[in-house]
Amino acid sequence: MEERRHTSRAYERELQEVKENLLYLGALTEKAISRGIQALLERNSELAREIIEGDGAIDRLDREIEERCIRLLALRQPAARDLRFITTAIKINGHLERIGDMVVKICEKVLLLNEEPQLKPYIDLPRMAEIARGMVKESLDALVGEDLALANKVRGDDEIVDRLNEQIFRELLTFMMEDPRTIHRALLIMQISKTLERISDHAKGMADMIVYMITGRNVRHETADTET
Amino acid sequence: MENTLIITVENCNFYYGTYRALTDVTMGFERNRVTALIGPSGCGKSTLLRLLNRMNDLIDNTRVEGRIFFEGTDIYGKEVDPVEIRRRIGMVFQKPNPFPKSIYNNITYGPRLMGVKKKSDLEALVEESLKQAVLWDEVKDILGRSAMTLSGGQQQRLCIARALAMKPDVLLMDEPTSALDPISTAKIEELIEALKKELTIIIVTHNMQQAARISDRTGFFYLGRLIEYDDTAKIFTNPQVKQTEDYITGRFG
Numbered sequence: 492m493e494e495r496r497h498t499s500r501a502y503e504r505e506l507q508e509v510k511e512n513l514l515y516l517g518a519l520t521e522k523a524i525s526r527g528i529q530a531l532l533e534r535n536s537e538l539a540r541e542i543i544e545g546d547g548a549i550d551r552l553d554r555e556i557e558e559r560c561i562r563l564l565a566l567r568q569p570a571a572r573d574l575r576f577i578t579t580a581i582k583i584n585g586h587l588e589r590i591g592d593m594v595v596k597i598c599e600k601v602l603l604l605n606e607e608p609q610l611k612p613y614i615d616l617p618r619m620a621e622i623a624r625g626m627v628k629e630s631l632d633a634l635v636g637e638d639l640a641l642a643n644k645v646r647g648d649d650e651i652v653d654r655l656n657e658q659i660f661r662e663l664l665t666f667m668m669e670d671p672r673t674i675h676r677a678l679l680i681m682q683i684s685k686t687l688e689r690i691s692d693h694a695k696g697m698a699d700m701i702v703y704m705i706t707g708r709n710v711r712h713e714t715a716d717t718e719t
Numbered sequence: 720m721e722n723t724l725i726i727t728v729e730n731c732n733f734y735y736g737t738y739r740a741l742t743d744v745t746m747g748f749e750r751n752r753v754t755a756l757i758g759p760s761g762c763g764k765s766t767l768l769r770l771l772n773r774m775n776d777l778i779d780n781t782r783v784e785g786r787i788f789f790e791g792t793d794i795y796g797k798e799v800d801p802v803e804i805r806r807r808i809g810m811v812f813q814k815p816n817p818f819p820k821s822i823y824n825n826i827t828y829g830p831r832l833m834g835v836k837k838k839s840d841l842e843a844l845v846e847e848s849l850k851q852a853v854l855w856d857e858v859k860d861i862l863g864r865s866a867m868t869l870s871g872g873q874q875q876r877l878c879i880a881r882a883l884a885m886k887p888d889v890l891l892m893d894e895p896t897s898a899l900d901p902i903s904t905a906k907i908e909e910l911i912e913a914l915k916k917e918l919t920i921i922i923v924t925h926n927m928q929q930a931a932r933i934s935d936r937t938g939f940f941y942l943g944r945l946i947e948y949d950d951t952a953k954i955f956t957n958p959q960v961k962q963t964e965d966y967i968t969g970r971f972g
Contacts, residue, residue: 495970570967707957
């Protein structure tokens with residue numbers, strides 16, 4: 492559909508800047524997830540510390556985006572599509588910032604895990620991380636392309652991550668039952684798995700907001716397959 | 720559903736000479752609700768508003784097609800008295816237009832014409848109308864003073880009180896706050912909110928935030944056509960027609 496330009500060029504530009512900042516924040520967050528898992532797989536404590544320190548950049552961008560959105564709401568009184576975009580941007584911004592914090596939590600666990608020998612080879616964790624990272628990326632792609640099908644796909648992917656988390660939990664339980672000396676490490680891995688699961692919840696939350704942005708329909712707290 | 724509608728407009732066309740100002744407008748106005756009509760200048764919204772109480776009768780060389788029902792009666796029917804229609808469907812205009820008379824006489828002018836003579840009845844009507852228009856406390860001690868000495872915002876509320884004194888069922892408002900400062904505007908908006916308990920309000924406004932704030936239903940007009948008509952919250956968050964979206968997001972023309 493042909494996009495009309497706003498009568499005020501400055502307003503149009505400000506909306507565009509919010510979108511660009513959001514995509515940049517998304518890219519930083521995605522990268523943090525990949526590198527966090529890399530630090531786990533490579534047992535790389537230096538990388539883990541670097542990621543923890545890098546979270547400040549995500550926090551600063553989060554504040555900046557929120558301030559821009561609030562200024563737009565106050566000064567431009569956006570309506571309809573613009574209003575839905577700005578409310579979506581505020582929410583997505585919050586989700587991305589929380590994801591950044593969660594990657595920090597993962598890295599803190601990695602530092603502790605690296606003080607002990609590796610409990611087991613990691614197979615499902617990198618899969619989970621890759622799906623969660625893909626969900627973040629695809630949410631942002633859906634935002635840019637106003638792609639409803641892609642947003643709904645992301646909402647469905649949350650289920651896969653949930654199942655992997657349950658699987659990891661069961662597997663680690665067997666380790667702990669067999670040998671109590673593994674409990675500390677197994678719990679740390681469980682927390683990482685749970686954190687990845689929560690990252691995917693946030694990505695689903697982003698996709699929910701994108702469905703709202705595109706259609707005006709609120710699908711939060713619905714699963715992807717219960718909608719009509 | 721039908722009895723919730725106080726006014727219905729059916730397939731209405733309106734012409735100023737050969738110029739067609741309204742094209743095939745069909746819509747219903749709900750009782751005890753505030754309906755806002757929005758759209759760019761020249762879109763026909765004020766024309767429609769004036770059709771609803773036959774104010775356009777006063778303009779030469781105009782023609783109405785289609786039908787407009789008020790409480791089931793075709794207001795353009797032959798037997799209908801336009802004066803009676805205007806009593807039941809009152810109007811407030813863009814610029815406050817009090818009569819150059821006292822505050823008291825502004826209110827009693829209409830009722831006197833309608834035959835209310837008793838002083839106590841008239842006094843009661845003045846107090847009631849001014850209270851309804853939230854002006855009483857400001858003017859109760861100066862009722863004999865000329866209405867022209869009031870501020871713009873007070874004059875507009877006086878005009879609303881004057882309209883209310885006729886006990887209308889519907890109040891038409893044509894950009895009632897466009898000449899007022901923000902505080903007077905807020906008072907009128909609050910007044911509209913309170914009045915809808917007792918009557919039906921149809922308001923034309925260029926101020927979209929105002930439409931969003933005070934109305935329950937919003938109709939968007941463009942080039943003489945009703946483009947979209949829905950709950951106000953829907954129109955301002957998720958309009959279904961692209962022209963509406965372009966207009967309310969400022970991407971028009």
